[in-house]
Every structure is written in structure tokens, then in C-alpha cells.
Amino acid sequence: MMRKETIIVYASLAFSTSIWGSAFIAGKYAVTSFEPATIAFLRFFFAAVILYPLMWVTQRNRSKPTIKDWALFALLGITGITIYNICFFMASKYATVIKSSLFIAINPVLITLLSYFFLKEKLSKKHFIGMIVALLGVIIIITNGQLIRIIQLQFQFIDLVLLLAVITWALYSVLGKLALKKYNAVVSTTYAIGFGTLFLVPFVLNEITVEVLTNASISSWLAIIHMSIFVTVVSFIMYYNGIKEIGAAKASIFINVMPVSAVILATILLDEVFTLPYLIGALFVIGGVSYSTITRTKKKQNIAQMKKALE
Template sequence: MNKKVWLIYGMLALATSTWGSAFIAGKYAVLSFEPATVAFLRFFGAAILLFPIMWIMVKNHTKPTLKDYGLFAILGLTGIAIYNICFFLASKHAPVIKSSLFIASNPVLIVLLSGLFLKEKITKNNIIGMIIALTGVAFIITNGHLLTLFQLGFEPIDWILLGAVVSWALYSVVGKIVLKKYTSVESTTYAVAFGTLFLLPFALFETTWQDVQLATWDAWVAIAHMSVFVTVVSFIMYYQGIKEVGAAKASIFINVMPVSAVIMATVFLGESFTFAHGIGAVCVLTGVYVGTNTKKWTLFKRQNKLRVQTKDSA
């Protein structure tokens, strides 16, 4: 493997691990602001940066139609507004380790929704991957005591996390439609713009000028970090990686996100990583890999079956 490829892989790992830092930054930001306000400030800052970047990077702009604006609005509502309200509510009320590992199961749901709405083929491996990932999520929610899920049901924050997972999956599925016509930079920029507009009324309702004045420097630094590095810089690095090595290889690095979040939560926030979290993490990451890398998994099983047959005939 040449040096350039290693640099690209390093860039992808840095981009996705930076996404994990959003869980930590969110913890600091929600100490000064309510969740919707944190989301608004994050994406307002990102929008200011993204529009000039879009105009520089995209030479031949496609003028959006009314239908296109409708799709961008759906992207803004699901992936920017609803997802981030749920995300920052979880930042306020749930441990980072639980939130990050829960949300890590997202790719499997994206595959299933793509099959439902985009008529993409759902394979047996997709279903198996989903079951393994959801088993991992159940371990994380119950801290290893699976029977309590049937006795007590979901906690309120678990429903919030589920809302985050579903809204991001819907955003990803609609995004696949939009990306057939627009570049990733254009799609993200317009989605962020609409999402910021949707978040504005909530921010105005829940935040006073006094809240702004009393906000700590930690909160402002956390919001700036999420605007500049998590939303803009990491996005550019990730899509540059897709351009260089392809979406399939780049998507594997998304699994770095929950790992980095868990490590940073234990180091910076002093959260405890339990044995149940470990089992859950292994299940989630295995389920995501099986459910989203269907061709590789099928090839592996065929090769394994061929080895067994060769041994038997020897």
C-alpha cells in the first residue's frame, strides 16, 4: 500500500474520530444552552462557512427547482433539525458512551429504509446484521440485563436516541435521491441552511439574551468546534476520501466515530466503560459490518465453505 493511500486512510480516520468529539462537545454546550439552541448555533456557524466553500468548490451550479427545495427542506428537517435536537437532548440527559454506541447502529437501518423506499435489494445479511446490531443496542440500553427491557421497557431518553437514529436514516435515504443531481457539498449546504431555519423558532423560544451573556467560554468553544471542525472540516475530508478510495471503503471508517466517542468520554468526562458496553459495542460494529458489507461477507462465507469442502475431500 503506497504512502498516499495511507494518508487518505489517516484523513478518513481523523474525520470520523472528529465526529465522535461532537458527543463530548455537546456535553459542554448544553450546560449553557438548551438543545435546540445548541443545534441552531452549531449550524448557523456552519452555514456561514459552507456557502462560500460551495461557491468555490462547485464550478457549475445547478439551479434548484421547487421540488429540489422541497427535498432539501426534508433533509434539513430530518438530518439537521430533528436529529440534532434529539442528539443534544441525549447529550444533556444520557451518558456519551450509551448515546454513541446506540447511534452506531444507524447504517443497518439506512440499508433497510433504502430497500423500503428506494427499492434497493434487502439481503439475508442485511437482516442478520440488523438483528446483531439491535442485540448490541439492547445490551447497551439495559447494561447487560436484557430481561429488564421487557419488564421496564424503554427509558424516555432511549426513545429520544431512537428518534435520532430514525431521523438520520431518513436523512441518508433522501440524501441518496438528492445526490443523483447535486454534489455532496451542495446537498449538505442547502440542508444545513433549511435545518438552521427550522431550528431558529425553537432557539428564539427557549433562549434569552441573558442566557447568551451568561454562557461559559467552554460552551462557545464547544459550539465553534462543532461548527468548524465537526460539521465543515471533517465533512470536506470525508468526501475527499470518498473521491479517492470510493464510498464502500470510506464508509467503513464511520465505525471509528463511536470508538473515538467512547474513548474521549472515559478520558475527558470520566464515564465508565462497562463489560456490557463492550459486548454491545462488538455486536453493534459486527452487525453494521455484516449488514452493510454484504458482498464481502458473502464472499467470506463462500471461501470458508470451499475450504471445508476441500478438507473433507482431502
């Protein structure tokens, strides 16, 4: 029987990842008043105002970064904060929430692949199969079920933007694993957000004016505040607390809640249409990611049980 504490952890993980799904909806509201880089800057500027004092209070004994560490944090900032979020909010402006969320759902698979090449982590046969299945799902989503478009290379510009978003987030995650060897998640993310926000400044200077800020709708400001506080700070703390309690392998499974949440909210709040090809593609993506992660988790559990039985 599942313990009450475990149920609470699972519930908090499901809630935090569903909040990530709401970022796709908030992005749609924000782009009605602001350009992509401006939204990204405002989101992380407000998040930094919260995270830096939090880090100084809760992480008083943190290590002092070396020059190499600062360089790593800068790379984290430019990949996961600057480039990824510009692409994310461009997708919010030019693509449907359903397409964007299902496309980005392939992230865990690409992270596994990059970890294999750059961190020399093991890539099992089941991981490889899961990646192929998820990739097929993405192809179905991109082409809206018309697979001949892949052969004819009839991509839309926003498809390439989404692809860059997936790649940069995967790079951010792999680099993050290096940072986490020395620093905890709060410190690594806070420094990354600091650098990413600074790198966004040149883009913002070309977009923002006093008139834009004063004429922005209330819904756009509320969307940015929601992404700053709930999507970036609250859900981050909840998710990493879940990792601390049950481990990264189990916690990563809950990432699959994100596209489901985004699709449900998009159909309810934005009247987007969930087409049959999107459904088929989603099943392939979520199925492939789940197959890669869940089977790995079960294998670890079985090994642990065998060791315990032999003691």
C-alpha cells in the first residue's frame, strides 16, 4: 500500500508539471502585447528578483564559483534561458499550443541521447526504441499526418524554431547535469537565470518602448507574473523537492503531464482543435518517452529488490 507521504510527493509532482503546461497558454496571452524576447526578459527578471534572495537565505554555505563555473552558468543561461525562451515565445505567437507542447514533449528522449554522447551515460536498447517511437510521433505532429512532407522537406519556419527550442533545452539539461555535480538545483538555476536575463537585454532594447509597456493589457501582465512566480519559481521548487524524495528517474516520468495539461487548457481556453494526427502523434511521443523512462525505473527497482533479498 502506498504511503501517504509518497502520495503527497506524487501529487505535488503532477501539479508542478501541469503548471509547466500552463506556460503555453500564458505565452499566448503575453504575445498579444509583447514580442518574444521581451516576454522572456520580463519573466526571468521577476523570477530572479525572487530567486536571488531565496538563494542567499537558504544557500549560505554555497561554494564560490570558479571562472570555469561562471562559464558553465553562462552557457546554461544562453541555452536554457535566452535562446530556448525566445523560441518558445515565438512558437506561442506563430504556432498552436497543442502543436508546440506535443513537439517539446520529446525533450526527455533528446536529453538521453545527448547524455549518451557528451556524458557517456549508458543508452540501452529500450531507450533507443523509445527514442525512435517518440521521434515518429514528432514527425506525425509536424506534418499533421502527411508523412510525405518529410520526404519533400516541406517544413514551416515555426517547425525549425520548435526544433531549436528542443535542442537548446536538451543542451541546457545536459550542461545542468555537470553543474549539479558541484552545486544544487537552486544555485545552478538562479545563476543560469541571472546570465540568461542579461543575455536577453540586447534583444529587449530592440523591442521594448515605454509605449509598449504602458499599453500592454492586464491579461498580458498577469500571464508574465504567472510564468515568473508559478511556472519558474513555485513549480521548480516543487519538482526538485520531488526529485529529492523519490529520485530523478521516477520524477522525470511526470514530465509527460506537461503536454497533456497544455492540450487540455488549449482546447478549453483557446478553442484549439485537437486533430486525429495530433492524437496519434501524442500517443507515440508520450508512449516512447514513458517506455524509455518507466522501464529504466522498474529495472532499477528490480535490481534493488534482488540485492535486498540476497542480504
